Amino acid sequence: MSQTQPLRQRFTDGLKSSMKAGDSARTSTIRMIIAKMKELDIAARPRGVEQVGDDDLVGMLRGMVKSRAEASALYIQGGRGELAAKEDAEIVVIEEFLPTPMDAAALEAAVDTAIAATGAASVKDMGKVMGALKAAHGAALDLGRANGLVKEKLSNG
Template sequence: MSLELTINEAIKTAMRAKDKVALDSLRAVKAQIQLLKTESLGAEVSPEQEIAILQRMVKQRKDSFDQFSAQGRNDLAEVEEAQMKIIEQFLPKQLSAEELEAEMKQIIAETGAESVKDLGKVMGVASKNLAGKSDGKSISEMAKKLLS
């Protein structure tokens, strides 16, 4: 089942449960998918694009959460955190630090990277292979750690 159909079903469930936060979050995801479809002239949205949309939305909410928390606006921070958790449910399972390290070691071995100079080569492969399973910042930090 595509993400769009899954989101539509989740919207119906949230409506029945009268869960406003979930409903707002899911409608935002649906709007982003529709926007991407419109931009690509009605072409189907690939699973990779769907994951990218979800990751971007989670990152936006995390950034907002951090800003609201720093400003002492816990009421707004709680809403952002709740929306972030709802959107994360639709992302693939995220890799733990140990799993990420194992994957990165394998990628480094495959690419033959030996130092930080080869970081670009490693990041290209890692970003493609680990899309949706880990964020770019974590991948980059692990690659730098293993290559230095």
């Protein structure tokens, strides 16, 4: 699947191919993604938005990965390996739709650029830096990783 297509199209194409292949686990996970996407669309309608954009969908996907990773860890603690394996398999499918994350060096360079561009001097300026990063890198940016790095640099700087 091409990462240049809009996510909605990639979800639809992925669903069709998994159904043709008879991959019921993958089909189920993609249907779950599409249902969550429709929930986001419905929630955005009062704001006058018919369909949320790819940035919102990437955030949704990252949230889905995070919740499944947490559930998997709890299942492992509870001795329920088969349920953890199901969660892990869903994570693999969901991550296929996420943009390729920035490597550590690229993230550090982006953070340094944003700090310089905003003139940030302390942790109080974190919001400005995060805003600049989000504007410049959008969906490719993992806000969780960026947040920690920005905080570290502004604390030490």
